Amino acid sequence: MTQPELVQSLYQTMHLVRRFEEKLVELYPSDKIKSPIHLSIGQEAVAAAVCAPLNQDDIISNTYRCHATHIAKGGNLNAMMAELYGKATGCAGGKAGSMHLVEIESGILGASAVVGTTIPVAAGYALALKNEAKKTGEQRVVTAMFGDGSTEEGCFAETINFAVLHKLPILFVCENNEMAIHNPIERRQAISIQERVKPYGMPMGHVTSGDVFEMHDEVTRLTESVRAGNGPAFIEIETHRWLEHVGPNNDDDAPYRNPADLKKWKENDQVARLAEMLGTEKTAEINAHVEELVAESVTFAEQSAFPTKEELYTHVYA
Amino acid sequence: MTQPELVQSLYQTMHLVRRFEEKLVELYPSDKIKSPIHLSIGQEAVAAAVCAPLNQDDIISNTYRCHATHIAKGGNLNAMMAELYGKATGCAGGKAGSMHLVEIESGILGASAVVGTTIPVAAGYALALKNEAKKTGEQRVVTAMFGDGSTEEGCFAETINFAVLHKLPILFVCENNEMAIHNPIERRQAISIQERVKPYGMPMGHVTSGDVFEMHDEVTRLTESVRAGNGPAFIEIETHRWLEHVGPNNDDDAPYRNPADLKKWKENDQVARLAEMLGTEKTAEINAHVEELVAESVTFAEQSAFPTKEELYTHVYA
Amino acid sequence: MSMLSNQRLLRTVDALAEACSQEMARDDSVFLFGLDVDDHKAIQGSTAGLLEKFGPDRIFGTPLSEDAMTGVAVGAAMAGMRPIHVHIRMDFVLLAMNQLINMGAKAHYMYNGQIQVPMVVRCTIGRSWGQGAQHSQALHSMLMHVPGLKVVAPTNAYDAKGLMIAAIRDNNPVIIMEHRLLCNAEAYVPEDLYEVEIGKARIMSQGDDITILGVSHMAIESMRAAKFLKEEGISAEVIDPVSLRPLDMETIGNSVQKTGKLLVVDNGWLNCGLSAEVLASIAEQGLTGPDGQPVQVARMGFADTTCPTVRCLEDHFYPNGRTIAAKAYQMVKAQPTATWLPPEGVQPEIQEFKGPF
Amino acid sequence: MSMLSNQRLLRTVDALAEACSQEMARDDSVFLFGLDVDDHKAIQGSTAGLLEKFGPDRIFGTPLSEDAMTGVAVGAAMAGMRPIHVHIRMDFVLLAMNQLINMGAKAHYMYNGQIQVPMVVRCTIGRSWGQGAQHSQALHSMLMHVPGLKVVAPTNAYDAKGLMIAAIRDNNPVIIMEHRLLCNAEAYVPEDLYEVEIGKARIMSQGDDITILGVSHMAIESMRAAKFLKEEGISAEVIDPVSLRPLDMETIGNSVQKTGKLLVVDNGWLNCGLSAEVLASIAEQGLTGPDGQPVQVARMGFADTTCPTVRCLEDHFYPNGRTIAAKAYQMVKAQPTATWLPPEGVQPEIQEFKGPF
Numbered sequence A, B: 001m002t003q004p005e006l007v008q009s010l011y012q013t014m015h016l017v018r019r020f021e022e023k024l025v026e027l028y029p030s031d032k033i034k035s036p037i038h039l040s041i042g043q044e045a046v047a048a049a050v051c052a053p054l055n056q057d058d059i060i061s062n063t064y065r066c067h068a069t070h071i072a073k074g075g076n077l078n079a080m081m082a083e084l085y086g087k088a089t090g091c092a093g094g095k096a097g098s099m100h101l102v103e104i105e106s107g108i109l110g111a112s113a114v115v116g117t118t119i120p121v122a123a124g125y126a127l128a129l130k131n132e133a134k135k136t137g138e139q140r141v142v143t144a145m146f147g148d149g150s151t152e153e154g155c156f157a158e159t160i161n162f163a164v165l166h167k168l169p170i171l172f173v174c175e176n177n178e179m180a181i182h183n184p185i186e187r188r189q190a191i192s193i194q195e196r197v198k199p200y201g202m203p204m205g206h207v208t209s210g211d212v213f214e215m216h217d218e219v220t221r222l223t224e225s226v227r228a229g230n231g232p233a234f235i236e237i238e239t240h241r242w243l244e245h246v247g248p249n250n251d252d253d254a255p256y257r258n259p260a261d262l263k264k265w266k267e268n269d270q271v272a273r274l275a276e277m278l279g280t281e282k283t284a285e286i287n288a289h290v291e292e293l294v295a296e297s298v299t300f301a302e303q304s305a306f307p308t309k310e311e312l313y314t315h316v317y318a
Numbered sequence C, D: 001m002s003m004l005s006n007q008r009l010l011r012t013v014d015a016l017a018e019a020c021s022q023e024m025a026r027d028d029s030v031f032l033f034g035l036d037v038d039d040h041k042a043i044q045g046s047t048a049g050l051l052e053k054f055g056p057d058r059i060f061g062t063p064l065s066e067d068a069m070t071g072v073a074v075g076a077a078m079a080g081m082r083p084i085h086v087h088i089r090m091d092f093v094l095l096a097m098n099q100l101i102n103m104g105a106k107a108h109y110m111y112n113g114q115i116q117v118p119m120v121v122r123c124t125i126g127r128s129w130g131q132g133a134q135h136s137q138a139l140h141s142m143l144m145h146v147p148g149l150k151v152v153a154p155t156n157a158y159d160a161k162g163l164m165i166a167a168i169r170d171n172n173p174v175i176i177m178e179h180r181l182l183c184n185a186e187a188y189v190p191e192d193l194y195e196v197e198i199g200k201a202r203i204m205s206q207g208d209d210i211t212i213l214g215v216s217h218m219a220i221e222s223m224r225a226a227k228f229l230k231e232e233g234i235s236a237e238v239i240d241p242v243s244l245r246p247l248d249m250e251t252i253g254n255s256v257q258k259t260g261k262l263l264v265v266d267n268g269w270l271n272c273g274l275s276a277e278v279l280a281s282i283a284e285q286g287l288t289g290p291d292g293q294p295v296q297v298a299r300m301g302f303a304d305t306t307c308p309t310v311r312c313l314e315d316h317f318y319p320n321g322r323t324i325a326a327k328a329y330q331m332v333k334a335q336p337t338a339t340w341l342p343p344e345g346v347q348p349e350i351q352e353f354k355g356p357f
């Protein structure tokens, strides 16, 4: 991919995430979306960068804050919006909602609302892919997304140890927004995530700049290392959540917020930055396309039917 | 304590542990002790060193492999043996057995047979003692004993983080015999315990020599640091289990054993070493006393009654 | 509810906060901790004001480490403190099962009375607004299975305060199961400190034709059902068990001997659940109704599925006043296929509830 | 048990190892892992020979990390593998509850069928030789509570092999609950691959006077009871449920309609347990005996206490053939205070069992 192509591709992904979620902000007061939504507005660069080096049949594993990577990994936008509406045409027929988005044909492993749970699950998937590669000769990779808070759960330490021990094809991505709900990281973690993880000897990255290109380069380097069979890698990407933890609102003046941080990160907005790089014309073209996609997803969701009550009893057992 | 006093004291403790457990080895085939026993023969130095700097009202928290520290911390030997026999006069009236020895008046918090469980429990106790010290001005300390295997449980990582964050008065003691049952540490842990713990910035020790004096000095230094209010400390003490994981037998020729290791550690036996330092006369005197204590505990246990069946229903709720 | 002076209308969450505050003032061994207990949302307000009053040593947020934090509560309790550990959803208690069950429930027995574990675990059952599979579980039946644990489930502000105080003073691990939809429900609550006895059920409304035992939010739905039934001339006795372990089988038994019919409506799954326990206990005792016939029994609860997210399926996942009334109607009329269903009613706590959480 | 060719007398553990070995040979997506599965003790022999045959990629020990290892099983299963995760004691499953219940049980439903979780969890209930509070728990009732999970409990080598094969081939998480005292019990086992259907109970001995449902080791004790009762002229029908979730209420229901009496003997606690579920289900259905009277029901199980270590208390913690017979005698004779107790019998698996583990 040439540099201009990259700029365009990253911009398109980030802008789509941004606009999709802004649409949710707009729609939410209508109460058509009856499920907790955890938005990634402000954090779009991470998703765009992380998914860029992934193939469709690579796997991404998500937390409840999963809209951005769902989109970036290529999840069907209509099925996604329909899922948020709880419609039968949703990616999980309305059973999942925002917190459990899934689309296995796009390599999107179901998300979980219990913090940390997906980390070992992703490692288990990676174990299977390591096994598969012995037969196919092709190493698919698993990218495990999680927040800074997840790393406090015991299963994080357990999984890192296991993954290194078994040289699993997994990239651990810690999306560090320095918050778990309203609780700042320094009140939860005695030492930095970098310090904790470094001793495991995995190839590591740490992007503090918020620069989507730096994220992209680091993630690409590490993903390729994983794909080459070098075992797990780890990257921590610093970012900032602009809106409240859950829901569509700003909470700029909530006591846990540091306004200077928010200001700094907003000034560092990668969506705006890349728009500028692309120029008004190109941006307008992409934007128009994005608006269409988002509008179409809303129409699709609105026009779809709710599941029938028989659906309550389907898929309890396989 | 003068150096000769220290030698004598450490020897007496170690020898008592050794002889008590050798007595168990002797008794076990009689089937009078009907409970899994996890012996510390070969590891006595750790218990002696760890308990040396502790006061009676300091707390030790144990795993199922708890005979050695139970004795070293000053647990009543008669009540201990009676407990192994399951007698009403046992330290827990027969309800605990070998794996859950307890004697709160000697500062011995009950042991647990679920690996890792006692680590956060010990931290919780330490939290209470930190609180207590604010009122009394005296900092009691908690010494948390655990094996190398425990450090793989998620709660270990969770607890270390919490203890450092809250500057808890706790000394973590990892008794590293490099085995979890028959599974060697290198097949379970991707990196060393030292590497994993070092980043937390606690005062640390690592005794690899098997030398009881080195253990003693290190443990003393760290215990005093904890007592002085500097927060948690961590020590890893390498050692070797001479007998099988559970039960009274040798398993020298089991496939998981490295005979060279066993030989090396047996040649490094601290009980024998200190006996030599003390000279035959002093040793004989102590040994005679120890034999009496052990014999008395057996007599006490044998002569005690079993609990009545009503005891089944006592202490379900407080 | 006994009459105490200085009653005010309080929300359940305010009553909980008041109970903690008064107990923390009375006994400095009490402390409260858990994720998010000290932020500005204060667990729906149920921990509001505590930080200001008691400072960060006695009320503090924790890392995301439910397993170890439960162990910390156990250990602190062993040392004589009285921790209150808070989970914003009961689903997360699954991470704490080892400490709760292998240590908390057993320590007193295993150590033959030498050690006590006076700890409280607060946890909220989620419902509505697409809480979905992992934020809506009610796991009381699992916990009730274990000797050494106590489990209570307040359904109003009065009980919330009284049970919280009783739980704090209890020398055993007590799990307080709250319900998200009941957080803001108001009731008269005395200013004074008082205990609601753990182990006593409460008759919410007297009746002769059928006994309905409603657990947690289902106590509210059962009261709605009773209202519907009244219009059909059926008088239902509604019982709120209040305490789940120990469970007041005496009060339930007395009621069913009067009515001859029992419908247990659990706020949880049926299989191996509280509802099974109650039915089994009645059958085992061979209790009979006023006609000398064995008590007729039935149960309702969560559908035997995972909880779906979308409202239209969720509506069928939970019993409600109407479906409860319909079932009771069938039982009382002895018409198992009767299709009477009350008119749509209001369920303000559901209809007005808007997340996002 | 159906008759298949090439039967040999095998211990339960050998049958389990054979089942795994044959399935691993048949289907290379099957792998087995867990603490100590690959050492020379081989989980009482139940994993013996697998390492030699299939190598360390398909059978491997793990770190002590039950929570994450369960997650690894879930994830590998999602990817199409068929993991078998082994716990040497069921008590340790409490560390795995979050992954088992929040992910394993729910994924298929929550993701609307897009994902399957074909995993097996093997776990052994400990008993005797002072296993005590934390090495003796039988937690099947907790797991039975959860939609999405299956739970089976083989009591002989034939079922052990057939259930293991069925569990491996099942597309859901299946928990296989074994019993330490039954590890070495022998039964005739076909060499061929066969499945024992998950969801079907087995009538162990026919009878007319009372139905005794015995779970896990209690199936053995119930057979002992039936023998004692026979000498008193009482004919007991003993049923081994084999599968606990799904539970074959049809077979149980048919039996109690014939005998009019049901004694459930669970190998676990009673409160909110399997025994409660069975009694509730019978009562709910209003089943009657041959005399048209409601079925008379009772249950036995672990004492409502933590398990003590010393043998003399442990003996009272568990039901046994004699106490089961005595209870059944009271029920059949309709003499609730009858004190008949059979003579001391032999329980070789208990009397001969010597730890140390």
Ligand SMILES: Cc1ncc(C[n+]2csc(CCOP(=O)(O)OP(=O)(O)O)c2C)c(N)n1
Pocket (backbone or CB within 6 Å): A065, A113, A114, A115, A116, A146, A147, A148, A149, A150, A151, A177, A179, A180, A181, A245, C035, C064, C066, C088, C092, C095
């Ligand atoms: C096991 C568990 N504990 C607590 C919660 C409540 N909770 C939901 S989101 C969250 C914060 C997680 O923070 P982080 O991992 O940093 O992710 P972020 O929300 O910042 O993206 C918490 C504590 C939960 N869902 N699961």
Ligand SMILES: Cc1ncc(C[n+]2csc(CCOP(=O)(O)OP(=O)(O)O)c2C)c(N)n1
Pocket (backbone or CB within 6 Å): B065, B113, B114, B115, B116, B146, B147, B148, B149, B150, B151, B177, B179, B180, B181, B245, D035, D064, D066, D088, D092, D095
């Ligand atoms: C949670 C848990 N998992 C597994 C076991 C089984 N088990 C008993 S002892 C043991 C080994 C523990 O090793 P380590 O912590 O090094 O202690 P050591 O026995 O070497 O003293 C294991 C795996 C257990 N008791 N608890």
Ligand SMILES: [Mg+2]
Pocket (backbone or CB within 6 Å): A147, A148, A149, A175, A176, A177, A178, A179, A180, A181
């Ligand atoms: Mg975060």
Ligand SMILES: [Mg+2]
Pocket (backbone or CB within 6 Å): B147, B148, B149, B175, B176, B177, B178, B179, B180, B181
């Ligand atoms: Mg070890």
